[in-house]
Amino acid sequence: MWISDKEKELLKELNDQFVDHILFGTPMSYHVEHNPKKWAWIEVGGERIMAWVDNETMIAYESDGYEQTDIVIPEYTFVRWCRLMDL
Numbered sequence: 001m002w003i004s005d006k007e008k009e010l011l012k013e014l015n016d017q018f019v020d021h022i023l024f025g026t027p028m029s030y031h032v033e034h035n036p037k038k039w040a041w042i043e044v045g046g047e048r049i050m051a052w053v054d055n056e057t058m059i060a061y062e063s064d065g066y067e068q069t070d071i072v073i074p075e076y077t078f079v080r081w082c083r084l085m086d087l
Contacts, residue, residue, distance in 0.1 A: 002066060037061065037068055039082035044073060050082060 003011070020026045040053040042060055052061040052068050060073040 004067075039087060041079040041082060041086070042073070043077040043079055044075070048079060050086065051076075053078070053081075055081075 014028075017026075017028045021028045036054045036056045037052040038055050039050055040060070041048055042051050042053065043049075050063070051073060052063055053059070054061070058078065060076050060078075062069050062071040062073060
């Protein structure tokens with residue numbers, strides 16, 4: 001499974017905190033960033049594509065492979081959120 005370097009760092013930090021919490025009883029800090037962009041199927045000009053969609057504002061963004069971009073897709077029809085099998 002591919003994940004970004006930033007997400008990998010956050011998961012490593014969370015794992016280290018979990019181990020310290022279990023072994024030594026130190027409290028965990030849950031400061032993982034909230035990212036409202038999720039994968040979704042959308043229709044653009046009759047073609048169904050996967051794109052990043054902000055689940056709070058419903059603004060769609062183009063993707064560069066699996067990377068998020070800031071290029072907005074102006075007109076689209078939302079189909080559904082992607083499932084794990086889609087990715």
